[in-house]
Amino acid sequence: MCATCGCGSDGKTTYQLIDKNENLEQTHGHHHPHEHSHKHEHGDKHDHPHTEKKIIVVEQDILHQNNLLAQRNRGFFDAKNILALNLVSSPGSGKTSLLESTLNDLKGELEFVVIEGDQQTNNDADRIAATGIKVTQINTGKGCHLDAHMVLHAIQSLKPKDNSVLFIENVGNLVCPAMFDLGEKERIVIISVTEGDDKPLKYPDMFYTSTLCIINKIDLLPYVPFDIEKVKANAKKVNHKLEIIELSCTTGQGLDIWYKWLKSKVLLPDLVY
Amino acid sequence: MHELSIVMGIIKIAEDYARVANALVIDEIELDIGTMSGIDMQSMEFAWTQATKGTKLSATIKKVNSIMAKAKCIDCETEFEIKNYYDACPVCGQHLIAIIQGKELKVKSLLVS
Ligand SMILES: Nc1nc2c(ncn2[C@@H]2O[C@H](COP(=O)(O)OP(=O)(O)OP(=O)(O)O)[C@@H](O)[C@H]2O)c(=O)[nH]1
Ligand SMILES: [Mg+2]
Ligand SMILES: [Zn+2]
Numbered sequence: 001m002c003a004t005c006g007c008g009s010d011g012k013t014t015y016q017l018i019d020k021n022e023n024l025e026q027t028h029g030h031h032h033p034h035e036h037s038h039k040h041e042h043g044d045k046h047d048h049p050h051t052e053k054k055i056i057v058v059e060q061d062i063l064h065q066n067n068l069l070a071q072r073n074r075g076f077f078d079a080k081n082i083l084a085l086n087l088v089s090s091p092g093s094g095k096t097s098l099l100e101s102t103l104n105d106l107k108g109e110l111e112f113v114v115i116e117g118d119q120q121t122n123n124d125a126d127r128i129a130a131t132g133i134k135v136t137q138i139n140t141g142k143g144c145h146l147d148a149h150m151v152l153h154a155i156q157s158l159k160p161k162d163n164s165v166l167f168i169e170n171v172g173n174l175v176c177p178a179m180f181d182l183g184e185k186e187r188i189v190i191i192s193v194t195e196g197d198d199k200p201l202k203y204p205d206m207f208y209t210s211t212l213c214i215i216n217k218i219d220l221l222p223y224v225p226f227d228i229e230k231v232k233a234n235a236k237k238v239n240h241k242l243e244i245i246e247l248s249c250t251t252g253q254g255l256d257i258w259y260k261w262l263k264s265k266v267l268l269p270d271l272v273y
Numbered sequence: 274m275h276e277l278s279i280v281m282g283i284i285k286i287a288e289d290y291a292r293v294a295n296a297l298v299i300d301e302i303e304l305d306i307g308t309m310s311g312i313d314m315q316s317m318e319f320a321w322t323q324a325t326k327g328t329k330l331s332a333t334i335k336k337v338n339s340i341m342a343k344a345k346c347i348d349c350e351t352e353f354e355i356k357n358y359y360d361a362c363p364v365c366g367q368h369l370i371a372i373i374q375g376k377e378l379k380v381k382s383l384l385v386s
Protein backbone atom coordinates (compact mmCIF):
# COMPACT_ATOMS: atom_id res chain seq x y z
CA MET A 1 0.00 0.00 0.00
CA CYS A 2 1.38 3.38 -0.92
CA ALA A 3 0.59 6.49 1.07
CA THR A 4 1.85 9.07 -1.40
CA CYS A 5 0.55 7.79 -4.67
CA GLY A 6 -2.94 7.19 -6.06
CA CYS A 7 -6.22 5.85 -4.77
CA GLY A 8 -5.63 2.18 -5.57
CA SER A 9 -4.61 0.13 -2.61
CA ASP A 10 -2.20 -1.75 -4.88
CA GLY A 11 -0.78 1.68 -5.76
CA LYS A 12 0.73 0.52 -9.02
CA THR A 13 1.09 3.52 -11.25
CA THR A 14 2.94 3.15 -14.54
CA TYR A 15 4.54 5.76 -16.76
CA GLN A 16 5.21 5.44 -20.45
CA LEU A 17 6.93 8.06 -22.55
CA ILE A 18 5.85 7.99 -26.17
CA ASP A 19 8.35 9.98 -28.19
CA LYS A 20 8.19 9.10 -31.90
CA ASN A 21 9.60 5.59 -32.07
CA GLU A 22 11.57 5.58 -28.87
CA ASN A 23 9.72 3.75 -26.15
CA LEU A 24 10.69 3.69 -22.56
CA GLU A 25 8.60 2.10 -19.90
CA GLN A 26 9.27 2.58 -16.27
CA THR A 27 7.29 1.23 -13.40
CA HIS A 28 7.70 3.33 -10.38
CA GLY A 29 8.51 1.44 -7.24
CA HIS A 30 7.96 3.04 -3.92
CA HIS A 31 10.31 3.19 -1.06
CA HIS A 32 8.20 3.18 2.03
CA PRO A 33 9.44 5.15 4.96
CA HIS A 34 7.21 3.17 7.28
CA GLU A 35 9.78 0.73 8.67
CA HIS A 36 10.77 1.08 12.25
CA SER A 37 14.23 2.57 12.25
CA HIS A 38 15.08 1.36 15.74
CA LYS A 39 14.88 -2.18 17.00
CA HIS A 40 13.11 -3.03 20.19
CA GLU A 41 15.85 -4.94 21.92
CA HIS A 42 13.79 -5.91 24.95
CA GLY A 43 12.02 -9.24 24.96
CA ASP A 44 8.40 -9.96 25.69
CA LYS A 45 8.90 -10.69 29.35
CA HIS A 46 9.69 -7.31 30.83
CA ASP A 47 7.48 -4.24 30.75
CA HIS A 48 7.44 -2.05 27.70
CA PRO A 49 8.64 1.52 28.33
CA HIS A 50 5.95 3.39 26.40
CA THR A 51 2.77 2.80 28.31
CA GLU A 52 1.79 6.27 29.47
CA LYS A 53 -0.83 7.98 27.35
CA LYS A 54 0.06 11.36 25.91
CA ILE A 55 -1.38 13.82 23.44
CA ILE A 56 0.62 14.80 20.37
CA VAL A 57 -0.43 18.06 18.76
CA VAL A 58 -0.22 17.55 15.00
CA GLU A 59 -2.17 20.37 13.28
CA GLN A 60 -1.20 19.12 9.85
CA ASP A 61 -3.08 19.55 6.60
CA ILE A 62 -3.84 16.13 5.14
CA LEU A 63 -3.12 17.36 1.61
CA HIS A 64 0.15 18.88 2.82
CA GLN A 65 2.33 16.27 1.09
CA ASN A 66 0.52 16.70 -2.22
CA ASN A 67 0.59 20.48 -1.90
CA LEU A 68 4.33 20.50 -1.25
CA LEU A 69 4.97 18.41 -4.34
CA ALA A 70 2.58 20.60 -6.34
CA GLN A 71 4.55 23.66 -5.28
CA ARG A 72 7.74 21.91 -6.32
CA ASN A 73 6.25 21.25 -9.77
CA ARG A 74 5.03 24.84 -9.94
CA GLY A 75 8.51 26.14 -9.14
CA PHE A 76 9.95 24.00 -11.90
CA PHE A 77 7.34 25.29 -14.38
CA ASP A 78 7.89 28.90 -13.36
CA ALA A 79 11.66 28.61 -13.66
CA LYS A 80 11.34 27.22 -17.17
CA ASN A 81 8.44 29.50 -18.10
CA ILE A 82 6.27 26.48 -18.86
CA LEU A 83 2.51 27.03 -19.01
CA ALA A 84 1.00 23.98 -17.26
CA LEU A 85 -2.72 23.43 -17.79
CA ASN A 86 -4.78 20.76 -16.02
CA LEU A 87 -7.76 19.53 -18.09
CA VAL A 88 -10.56 17.96 -16.12
CA SER A 89 -13.97 16.61 -17.12
CA SER A 90 -16.34 13.67 -16.94
CA PRO A 91 -15.31 10.75 -19.13
CA GLY A 92 -15.90 11.53 -22.79
CA SER A 93 -16.49 15.31 -22.66
CA GLY A 94 -13.80 15.83 -25.26
CA LYS A 95 -10.48 16.48 -23.48
CA THR A 96 -8.40 14.45 -25.92
CA SER A 97 -10.35 15.79 -28.92
CA LEU A 98 -9.65 19.36 -27.80
CA LEU A 99 -5.96 18.54 -27.46
CA GLU A 100 -5.82 16.90 -30.89
CA SER A 101 -7.35 19.98 -32.57
CA THR A 102 -5.18 22.38 -30.58
CA LEU A 103 -1.93 20.53 -31.23
CA ASN A 104 -2.62 20.11 -34.94
CA ASP A 105 -3.61 23.76 -35.37
CA LEU A 106 -0.95 25.42 -33.21
CA LYS A 107 2.09 23.13 -33.25
CA GLY A 108 3.80 25.44 -35.72
CA GLU A 109 3.43 28.39 -33.36
CA LEU A 110 3.89 26.98 -29.85
CA GLU A 111 5.98 24.25 -28.26
CA PHE A 112 3.79 21.56 -26.64
CA VAL A 113 4.16 18.51 -24.40
CA VAL A 114 1.35 16.38 -22.99
CA ILE A 115 0.75 14.18 -19.97
CA GLU A 116 -2.18 11.77 -20.35
CA GLY A 117 -3.83 10.34 -17.26
CA ASP A 118 -6.05 7.28 -17.58
CA GLN A 119 -6.73 4.29 -15.38
CA GLN A 120 -5.86 1.87 -18.20
CA THR A 121 -4.59 1.87 -21.82
CA ASN A 122 -2.35 4.12 -23.91
CA ASN A 123 -5.19 5.02 -26.29
CA ASP A 124 -5.19 8.73 -25.51
CA ALA A 125 -1.40 8.99 -25.59
CA ASP A 126 -1.41 7.23 -28.97
CA ARG A 127 -3.89 9.82 -30.27
CA ILE A 128 -1.62 12.62 -29.03
CA ALA A 129 1.51 10.95 -30.42
CA ALA A 130 -0.19 10.82 -33.83
CA THR A 131 -0.04 14.63 -33.90
CA GLY A 132 3.75 14.43 -33.51
CA ILE A 133 3.78 15.80 -29.97
CA LYS A 134 5.77 14.19 -27.15
CA VAL A 135 3.50 12.61 -24.56
CA THR A 136 3.77 10.57 -21.36
CA GLN A 137 0.92 8.25 -20.48
CA ILE A 138 0.28 7.74 -16.78
CA ASN A 139 -1.86 4.72 -15.95
CA THR A 140 -3.23 5.09 -12.46
CA GLY A 141 -4.66 1.57 -12.18
CA LYS A 142 -7.54 1.96 -9.73
CA GLY A 143 -6.70 5.60 -9.00
CA CYS A 144 -9.36 8.00 -10.24
CA HIS A 145 -7.24 11.17 -10.34
CA LEU A 146 -3.70 12.37 -10.96
CA ASP A 147 -1.71 13.80 -8.08
CA ALA A 148 1.36 16.03 -7.89
CA HIS A 149 3.64 13.07 -7.24
CA MET A 150 2.63 11.35 -10.49
CA VAL A 151 3.12 14.55 -12.47
CA LEU A 152 6.56 14.96 -10.93
CA HIS A 153 7.63 11.57 -12.28
CA ALA A 154 5.97 12.17 -15.65
CA ILE A 155 7.92 15.39 -16.20
CA GLN A 156 11.16 13.62 -15.31
CA SER A 157 10.77 11.51 -18.45
CA LEU A 158 9.10 14.18 -20.60
CA LYS A 159 11.75 16.84 -20.00
CA PRO A 160 9.60 19.74 -21.27
CA LYS A 161 11.51 22.55 -22.97
CA ASP A 162 11.65 26.13 -21.73
CA ASN A 163 8.66 28.27 -22.79
CA SER A 164 6.52 25.26 -23.71
CA VAL A 165 2.86 24.59 -23.01
CA LEU A 166 2.24 21.46 -20.92
CA PHE A 167 -1.24 19.97 -21.17
CA ILE A 168 -2.12 17.54 -18.41
CA GLU A 169 -5.23 15.53 -19.27
CA ASN A 170 -6.56 14.27 -15.95
CA VAL A 171 -8.47 11.02 -15.45
CA GLY A 172 -12.07 11.44 -16.65
CA ASN A 173 -13.85 12.16 -13.35
CA LEU A 174 -15.61 15.31 -12.19
CA VAL A 175 -15.13 14.70 -8.46
CA CYS A 176 -11.76 13.33 -7.35
CA PRO A 177 -9.29 15.46 -9.35
CA ALA A 178 -10.72 18.63 -7.77
CA MET A 179 -8.78 18.20 -4.53
CA PHE A 180 -5.37 17.51 -6.01
CA ASP A 181 -3.24 20.45 -7.04
CA LEU A 182 -0.75 19.30 -9.66
CA GLY A 183 1.20 22.55 -9.78
CA GLU A 184 -0.73 23.81 -12.81
CA LYS A 185 -1.14 27.47 -13.72
CA GLU A 186 -4.77 27.08 -14.74
CA ARG A 187 -7.38 24.39 -14.34
CA ILE A 188 -9.77 23.97 -17.26
CA VAL A 189 -13.06 22.14 -16.78
CA ILE A 190 -14.77 20.81 -19.89
CA ILE A 191 -18.43 19.87 -20.15
CA SER A 192 -20.27 18.80 -23.24
CA VAL A 193 -23.84 19.64 -24.21
CA THR A 194 -24.82 15.97 -23.94
CA GLU A 195 -24.39 16.28 -20.17
CA GLY A 196 -27.05 17.91 -18.01
CA ASP A 197 -27.10 21.70 -17.64
CA ASP A 198 -27.10 21.23 -13.86
CA LYS A 199 -23.56 19.73 -13.92
CA PRO A 200 -21.99 22.78 -12.24
CA LEU A 201 -24.45 22.48 -9.35
CA LYS A 202 -23.98 18.73 -9.00
CA TYR A 203 -20.18 18.83 -9.14
CA PRO A 204 -19.43 22.28 -7.73
CA ASP A 205 -15.90 21.61 -6.45
CA MET A 206 -14.56 21.20 -9.96
CA PHE A 207 -16.18 24.41 -11.17
CA TYR A 208 -15.12 26.27 -8.04
CA THR A 209 -11.45 25.33 -8.48
CA SER A 210 -11.24 25.95 -12.24
CA THR A 211 -10.46 29.22 -14.00
CA LEU A 212 -11.87 28.36 -17.42
CA CYS A 213 -14.92 26.31 -18.40
CA ILE A 214 -15.14 24.99 -21.94
CA ILE A 215 -18.57 23.94 -23.18
CA ASN A 216 -17.85 21.41 -25.93
CA LYS A 217 -19.93 19.72 -28.65
CA ILE A 218 -22.08 22.77 -29.40
CA ASP A 219 -22.66 21.23 -32.85
CA LEU A 220 -25.09 18.90 -31.04
CA LEU A 221 -27.15 21.73 -29.50
CA PRO A 222 -30.04 21.32 -31.99
CA TYR A 223 -30.48 17.70 -30.91
CA VAL A 224 -30.25 17.84 -27.14
CA PRO A 225 -32.26 19.61 -24.43
CA PHE A 226 -29.34 21.64 -23.11
CA ASP A 227 -29.94 25.22 -22.00
CA ILE A 228 -26.60 26.90 -22.54
CA GLU A 229 -27.61 30.11 -20.76
CA LYS A 230 -28.73 28.10 -17.77
CA VAL A 231 -25.47 26.16 -17.55
CA LYS A 232 -23.52 29.41 -17.73
CA ALA A 233 -25.64 30.94 -14.98
CA ASN A 234 -25.19 27.82 -12.84
CA ALA A 235 -21.43 27.83 -13.36
CA LYS A 236 -21.24 31.52 -12.45
CA LYS A 237 -23.27 30.90 -9.30
CA VAL A 238 -20.63 28.43 -8.14
CA ASN A 239 -17.66 30.51 -9.27
CA HIS A 240 -18.29 34.09 -10.30
CA LYS A 241 -14.76 34.44 -11.71
CA LEU A 242 -15.06 31.49 -14.10
CA GLU A 243 -14.46 32.31 -17.78
CA ILE A 244 -16.58 30.37 -20.28
CA ILE A 245 -15.86 29.43 -23.90
CA GLU A 246 -18.30 27.52 -26.13
CA LEU A 247 -16.90 25.43 -28.95
CA SER A 248 -17.09 22.28 -31.04
CA CYS A 249 -14.05 20.11 -31.65
CA THR A 250 -15.90 18.43 -34.50
CA THR A 251 -16.84 21.51 -36.55
CA GLY A 252 -14.10 23.79 -35.23
CA GLN A 253 -16.63 26.46 -34.27
CA GLY A 254 -15.30 28.56 -31.37
CA LEU A 255 -11.82 27.08 -31.45
CA ASP A 256 -10.41 30.51 -32.43
CA ILE A 257 -11.65 31.94 -29.12
CA TRP A 258 -9.97 29.12 -27.21
CA TYR A 259 -6.72 29.65 -29.12
CA LYS A 260 -6.86 33.35 -28.30
CA TRP A 261 -7.32 32.52 -24.62
CA LEU A 262 -4.43 30.04 -24.72
CA LYS A 263 -2.07 32.44 -26.44
CA SER A 264 -2.95 35.16 -23.97
CA LYS A 265 -1.68 32.89 -21.18
CA VAL A 266 1.61 32.10 -22.86
CA LEU A 267 4.25 34.51 -21.66
CA LEU A 268 6.65 35.33 -24.46
CA PRO A 269 10.20 34.63 -23.33
CA ASP A 270 11.35 38.18 -24.04
CA LEU A 271 8.60 39.51 -21.79
CA VAL A 272 9.72 37.43 -18.84
CA TYR A 273 11.94 39.24 -16.41
CA MET B 274 -13.07 7.76 -4.24
CA HIS B 275 -10.39 10.31 -3.45
CA GLU B 276 -11.33 9.61 0.19
CA LEU B 277 -9.03 6.61 0.01
CA SER B 278 -6.08 8.85 -0.87
CA ILE B 279 -7.10 11.14 1.97
CA VAL B 280 -7.19 8.27 4.46
CA MET B 281 -3.76 7.12 3.26
CA GLY B 282 -2.51 10.66 3.84
CA ILE B 283 -3.92 10.56 7.38
CA ILE B 284 -2.26 7.20 8.07
CA LYS B 285 1.09 8.50 6.87
CA ILE B 286 0.90 11.64 9.02
CA ALA B 287 -0.23 9.70 12.11
CA GLU B 288 2.37 6.95 11.76
CA ASP B 289 5.15 9.48 11.18
CA TYR B 290 4.22 11.45 14.30
CA ALA B 291 3.77 8.28 16.36
CA ARG B 292 7.19 7.00 15.31
CA VAL B 293 8.90 10.27 16.21
CA ALA B 294 7.23 10.10 19.63
CA ASN B 295 8.25 6.44 20.06
CA ALA B 296 4.61 5.54 20.57
CA LEU B 297 3.51 1.96 20.14
CA VAL B 298 -0.22 2.48 20.10
CA ILE B 299 -2.33 5.25 18.63
CA ASP B 300 -5.40 5.25 20.85
CA GLU B 301 -7.20 8.22 19.33
CA ILE B 302 -6.94 10.55 16.37
CA GLU B 303 -8.67 13.91 16.11
CA LEU B 304 -9.51 15.29 12.67
CA ASP B 305 -10.90 18.62 11.48
CA ILE B 306 -13.06 18.17 8.40
CA GLY B 307 -14.91 21.13 6.91
CA THR B 308 -18.37 20.57 5.48
CA MET B 309 -17.11 21.95 2.13
CA SER B 310 -13.75 20.17 2.12
CA GLY B 311 -14.90 17.83 -0.63
CA ILE B 312 -15.02 14.80 1.64
CA ASP B 313 -18.03 12.53 1.60
CA MET B 314 -18.20 11.12 5.12
CA GLN B 315 -19.80 7.84 4.06
CA SER B 316 -17.02 7.18 1.53
CA MET B 317 -14.54 8.25 4.18
CA GLU B 318 -15.84 5.65 6.66
CA PHE B 319 -15.63 2.96 4.03
CA ALA B 320 -12.11 3.97 2.99
CA TRP B 321 -11.09 4.16 6.66
CA THR B 322 -12.11 0.58 7.36
CA GLN B 323 -10.32 -0.67 4.26
CA ALA B 324 -7.12 1.34 4.46
CA THR B 325 -6.34 1.21 8.18
CA LYS B 326 -6.22 -2.60 8.21
CA GLY B 327 -2.75 -3.74 9.19
CA THR B 328 -1.64 -0.22 10.18
CA LYS B 329 -1.18 1.44 13.55
CA LEU B 330 -4.63 2.95 13.08
CA SER B 331 -6.58 -0.28 12.72
CA ALA B 332 -8.01 0.01 16.25
CA THR B 333 -7.75 3.77 16.69
CA ILE B 334 -10.77 5.77 17.79
CA LYS B 335 -11.45 8.47 15.23
CA LYS B 336 -12.88 11.78 16.42
CA VAL B 337 -14.10 14.08 13.67
CA ASN B 338 -14.76 17.76 14.28
CA SER B 339 -17.14 18.72 11.52
CA ILE B 340 -16.58 22.39 10.73
CA MET B 341 -19.61 24.17 9.30
CA ALA B 342 -18.82 26.20 6.22
CA LYS B 343 -19.20 29.96 6.35
CA ALA B 344 -18.99 32.59 3.66
CA LYS B 345 -18.73 36.33 3.55
CA CYS B 346 -20.66 38.36 1.01
CA ILE B 347 -18.27 40.41 -1.12
CA ASP B 348 -20.91 43.09 -1.62
CA CYS B 349 -22.37 43.69 1.84
CA GLU B 350 -19.87 41.82 4.05
CA THR B 351 -22.53 39.70 5.77
CA GLU B 352 -21.14 36.45 7.18
CA PHE B 353 -23.40 33.41 6.92
CA GLU B 354 -23.39 29.62 7.00
CA ILE B 355 -23.45 27.89 3.62
CA LYS B 356 -24.20 24.40 2.40
CA ASN B 357 -23.42 24.93 -1.29
CA TYR B 358 -21.06 27.03 -3.36
CA TYR B 359 -24.04 28.56 -5.09
CA ASP B 360 -25.82 29.75 -1.93
CA ALA B 361 -26.73 33.41 -2.15
CA CYS B 362 -26.19 36.07 0.51
CA PRO B 363 -29.27 36.08 2.76
CA VAL B 364 -29.16 39.88 3.02
CA CYS B 365 -28.57 41.14 -0.52
CA GLY B 366 -29.17 37.97 -2.57
CA GLN B 367 -25.78 38.14 -4.34
CA HIS B 368 -23.76 35.07 -5.30
CA LEU B 369 -20.47 36.94 -4.95
CA ILE B 370 -19.33 35.17 -1.83
CA ALA B 371 -15.97 34.17 -0.41
CA ILE B 372 -15.67 31.01 1.65
CA ILE B 373 -14.00 31.80 4.96
CA GLN B 374 -14.46 28.50 6.81
CA GLY B 375 -15.37 24.90 6.03
CA LYS B 376 -12.53 23.81 3.70
CA GLU B 377 -10.50 22.30 6.59
CA LEU B 378 -8.92 18.89 6.15
CA LYS B 379 -6.47 18.37 8.95
CA VAL B 380 -5.04 15.98 11.53
CA LYS B 381 -5.33 17.94 14.77
CA SER B 382 -3.92 15.61 17.40
CA LEU B 383 -3.14 12.07 18.43
CA LEU B 384 -3.53 10.29 21.75
CA VAL B 385 -0.77 7.72 21.95
CA SER B 386 0.72 5.31 24.44
N1 LIG C 1 -20.38 15.76 -31.85
C1 LIG C 1 -19.23 16.00 -31.24
N2 LIG C 1 -18.52 14.97 -30.72
C2 LIG C 1 -17.36 15.24 -30.10
C3 LIG C 1 -16.86 16.56 -29.96
N3 LIG C 1 -15.71 16.50 -29.26
C4 LIG C 1 -15.48 15.20 -28.99
N4 LIG C 1 -16.47 14.42 -29.50
C5 LIG C 1 -16.60 12.96 -29.39
O1 LIG C 1 -16.77 12.60 -28.03
C6 LIG C 1 -16.14 11.35 -27.76
C7 LIG C 1 -15.21 11.47 -26.58
O2 LIG C 1 -14.17 12.38 -26.87
P1 LIG C 1 -12.74 12.33 -26.17
O3 LIG C 1 -11.97 13.48 -26.73
O4 LIG C 1 -12.15 10.99 -26.28
O5 LIG C 1 -13.16 12.61 -24.66
P2 LIG C 1 -12.24 12.59 -23.34
O6 LIG C 1 -12.75 13.66 -22.44
O7 LIG C 1 -10.81 12.67 -23.72
O8 LIG C 1 -12.58 11.16 -22.74
P3 LIG C 1 -11.82 10.34 -21.56
O9 LIG C 1 -10.35 10.53 -21.77
O10 LIG C 1 -12.28 8.94 -21.77
O11 LIG C 1 -12.31 10.91 -20.27
C8 LIG C 1 -15.43 10.96 -29.04
O12 LIG C 1 -16.22 10.04 -29.73
C9 LIG C 1 -15.33 12.26 -29.82
O13 LIG C 1 -15.29 12.07 -31.20
C10 LIG C 1 -17.64 17.63 -30.52
O14 LIG C 1 -17.31 18.82 -30.45
N5 LIG C 1 -18.82 17.30 -31.13
MG1 LIG D 1 -9.22 11.42 -23.14
ZN1 LIG E 1 8.05 8.76 -6.24
Ligand SMILES: [Zn+2]
Pocket residue numbers: 144175176274275276
Ligand atom coordinates in the same frame (compact mmCIF):
# COMPACT_ATOMS: atom_id res chain seq x y z
ZN1 LIG F 1 -13.49 10.42 -5.11
Ligand SMILES: [Zn+2]
Pocket residue numbers: 007143144145176177274275276278
Ligand atom coordinates in the same frame (compact mmCIF):
# COMPACT_ATOMS: atom_id res chain seq x y z
ZN1 LIG G 1 -9.67 9.68 -6.59
Ligand SMILES: [Zn+2]
Pocket residue numbers: 346347348349350351362363364365366367
Ligand atom coordinates in the same frame (compact mmCIF):
# COMPACT_ATOMS: atom_id res chain seq x y z
ZN1 LIG H 1 -24.73 40.46 0.75
